[in-house]
Amino acid sequence: MTLLAPLITGFLRDYMPRQRGYSPHSCEAYAYSFRLLFAFAAKRIQTKPSQLLIEQLDAALILDFLGHIERERGNGAATRNLRLASIKTFMRYVEYQVPSALEQIGQIHAIPVKRHDQKLIRHLVMVEVRAILNAPDLTTRLGVRDRAMMHLCFAAGLRVSELVGAMMANLSLQRPPSLLVLGKGRKERCLPLWKETAADLRAWLTLRGSVRVPELFVNAEGAPMTRAGFEYVLEKHARAAAETCPSLCNRSISPHQLRHSCAVIMLQATHDIRKVALWLGHADIRTTEVYLRMDPSEKLEAVEAVVPPELRRGRFRAPDALIASLLADTSPPPA
Secondary structure, eight states, X not given: OOBHHHHHHHIIIIIIIIISOOOHHHHHHHHHHHHHHHHHHHHHHTSOGGGOBGGGOOHHHHHHHHHHHHHTSOOOHHHHHHHHHHHHHHHHHHHHHOGGGHHHHXXXXXXXXXXXXXXXXXXXXXXXXXXXXXXXXXXXXXXXXXXXXXXXXXXXXXXXXXXHTOBGGGEEXXXXXXXXXXXXXXXXXXXXXXXXXXXXXHXXXXXXXXXXXXXXXXXXXXXXXXXXXXXXXXXXXXXXXXXXXXXXXXXXXXXXXXXXXXXXXHHHHHOOHHHHHHHHTOSSHHHHXXXXXXXXXXXXXXXXXXXXXXXXXXXXXXXXXXXXXXXXXXXXXXX
């Protein structure tokens, strides 16, 4: 019998960050999945999470856990698949640590992902983006900061982790202005900035002051901006923007919608999915193809490019006298 606690500690503190090079945000996302799993397992087995054994995490318990997060927590199939992927990654690590559990781990690896509807991603049109960016009060320090944060998130198509993790040292406002971004999978990409975005960033740097942290954006206390902090800022200004832009009413605007909006607008401007993938930092262009389904202009161009078939026109003849009389009754009277 093997205690689970030392295994998960080694997985999260050594294997993921040091051996695989996962970012702190990715490690925290994995840790959250396991907190949910261990709390469920401890309650089911009636023990403490610290006393759980790896042998107790069999395929049946994992399936029950996946059903639990869908039924009790209201999670969708996509979230269910995400939790399952985290568990399978951990089990691949356990294979080397506990060879005696290979049969049990093989059964867990055999658990299939659940297919689900792929809905169109929601995004903002330029009028809505402009209303949100104009919402902050530019006569205040925090208003200037909020405008710069939201503008950079949209213009550069940043993930929220990339935005709050942006460093002062990686920003260049010399011509041409650019930002070096550390993206998913610890991949760097250099993004040129619009002059309007650079102007908002210069305004923020003038008011930022000499704080001790290296991050570009800080909160009112001078600490680095957090994901939750930016989500709150964006939601607040989206509600204010709804007063002048009715289409924003009763909508929940997330940071990722700014990224989606950047992608759609860039695709409409360039008609090149490869450039959009390069800008967003997608390792696989198939990830970017979702924006092709969102952009109606691509479908309209396809319709206009295809020559419709020439069809022989005819006139319907009623097969029965009764139907013919009914058709005659519905005909407009002569002028």
